[in-house]
Amino acid sequence: MPSIRDAVVVGAGPNGLTAAVELARRGFRVEVFEAGGTVGGGARTEELTLPGFRHDPCSAVHPTGAGSPAFGSMPLERYGLEWLHPELPLAHPFPDGTAAVLARSVGETAASLGPRDAGAYRRLVGPYLGRWDTLAEDFFGYGSAFNGRFPADPLQLVRFGLTGLQPVTWARARFRDEKARALLAGMAGHVIAPLNNLFMTAPALVFALAAHVVGWPFPRGGSQAISDALAGYLRVLGGILHTGTEVKRLDELPPARAYVFDTSPTALARIAGLGGAYDSVRYGASVFKLDYALDGPVPWTSPDAARAGTVHIGPTLGDIDTALRDAVVRGRAPERPFLITAQPSLTDPTRAPEGKHVFWAYGHLPNNWQGDATEAVERQIERFAPGFRDRVLARAAAGPPQLAARNANYVGGDISCGSAAGLRLLIRPKLKRVPYETAHPSVYLCSSAAPPGPGVHGMAGHHAARAVWRRLRRER
Numbered sequence: 001m002p003s004i005r006d007a008v009v010v011g012a013g014p015n016g017l018t019a020a021v022e023l024a025r026r027g028f029r030v031e032v033f034e035a036g037g038t039v040g041g042g043a044r045t046e047e048l049t050l051p052g053f054r055h056d057p058c059s060a061v062h063p064t065g066a067g068s069p070a071f072g073s074m075p076l077e078r079y080g081l082e083w084l085h086p087e088l089p090l091a092h093p094f095p096d097g098t099a100a101v102l103a104r105s106v107g108e109t110a111a112s113l114g115p116r117d118a119g120a121y122r123r124l125v126g127p128y129l130g131r132w133d134t135l136a137e138d139f140f141g142y143g144s145a146f147n148g149r150f151p152a153d154p155l156q157l158v159r160f161g162l163t164g165l166q167p168v169t170w171a172r173a174r175f176r177d178e179k180a181r182a183l184l185a186g187m188a189g190h191v192i193a194p195l196n197n198l199f200m201t202a203p204a205l206v207f208a209l210a211a212h213v214v215g216w217p218f219p220r221g222g223s224q225a226i227s228d229a230l231a232g233y234l235r236v237l238g239g240i241l242h243t244g245t246e247v248k249r250l251d252e253l254p255p256a257r258a259y260v261f262d263t264s265p266t267a268l269a270r271i272a273g274l275g276g277a278y279d280s281v282r283y284g285a286s287v288f289k290l291d292y293a294l295d296g297p298v299p300w301t302s303p304d305a306a307r308a309g310t311v312h313i314g315p316t317l318g319d320i321d322t323a324l325r326d327a328v329v330r331g332r333a334p335e336r337p338f339l340i341t342a343q344p345s346l347t348d349p350t351r352a353p354e355g356k357h358v359f360w361a362y363g364h365l366p367n368n369w370q371g372d373a374t375e376a377v378e379r380q381i382e383r384f385a386p387g388f389r390d391r392v393l394a395r396a397a398a399g400p401p402q403l404a405a406r407n408a409n410y411v412g413g414d415i416s417c418g419s420a421a422g423l424r425l426l427i428r429p430k431l432k433r434v435p436y437e438t439a440h441p442s443v444y445l446c447s448s449a450a451p452p453g454p455g456v457h458g459m460a461g462h463h464a465a466r467a468v469w470r471r472l473r474r475e476r
Helices: 014-024 106-112 118-139 142-147 154-164 168-174 178-191 201-213 224-236 265-272 317-330 374-384 400-406 459-475
Strands: 005-010 030-033 088-093 099-102 240-242 256-261 286-294 308-313 339-342 357-365 392-398 443-445
Touching (some): 005 459, 088 178, 099 106, 099 201, 106 118, 106 201, 168 201, 178 201, 178 308, 256 265, 256 459, 286 374, 317 357, 339 374, 357 374
Parallel strands (some): 030 240, 088 308, 256 443
Antiparallel strands (some): 286 357, 308 339
């Protein structure tokens, strides 16, 4: 009779791998099953355009990964993970060639916002700069409260929460000029929700603090390096990893004391036979992503954009809010999409042949939108980088259907694995005392559908693993 595993993990994205590592390092016998040919989920690297051009199909820039309490507790550098930092983490250009910047230096950031808002920016970030470790533990670790752990610094978390509770549209009262407002709005735009939603200032502030404390780095060689490092560590700990193995039913898996799913909630319900347990889950807006092989760097009119790893294209808070409302609320493709773009090869020359570059951009679209947004995206880029199209050697486009086909967790193209609008940013995937537990006593959810939500930081996997090991230890 085959031996019973302590835990079987379904899905080898960053959260599934983190959950497996957390269990294996505590002595549990763990086995992982991944449908894809390689590990990675939303942290992969592939040649999508031309030979020698290495692209990240989803995540590429990792402020929350570099600052993750889960990753920080693991020796991932021994398994090939090396963070590379661009000269500037982020630039937010304007049509006149100037830009607001998010630099490692608070002073440089504040100066870029103009004299009327420099002091307000310092006051916004100042209270937390020397306390990143406890803030990160509490912000990314609020899922710990479901598992019987309490904040490391409750007073700081309350102060942060009162600021973070505010809609980003309130930046019009906090800041006097457009650059500071736009910089905050662009960071909040990563959440894919209207800027007037509650809690939207919180992720924007976390991104800003991360830039000042840990940076917005790229992994050398691409995001696959994060997944490969986690997989390498897992194997050393004795974990077993299977790729190319799609799981359709729970009884296809080896016998185990716990099953941990790095999948969408609806996929978990289908595989585990939980019926309509997650029918109330709402999937959010999608994106249209373009990966480029370029004959040279992007010809930004802004010198700051030319040296930044990430570039946001709005340009104003109003423009960003309109684009997000179109995609999330009005259900239509924005005429002028808000774009998040990244330039990995400026920092990591291994990503493209000598003298060439990789670049990507995405804008937001309604869930399951059908069509081609290439023209809208490139028209927006050309406003800030005239002649961009002349440098394009090849492009790979992915809209909602392609994203969903590439990664089953992206239902309708939702890269957040569940809407993050309003309270859904905190209550994921539905209101439940321990959101990692399910109606089946041996089945757990560890994907970004659970707290603390989207991002390559492994914290949902960490919290789910904690829920599992607390139960398994009680049963020993």
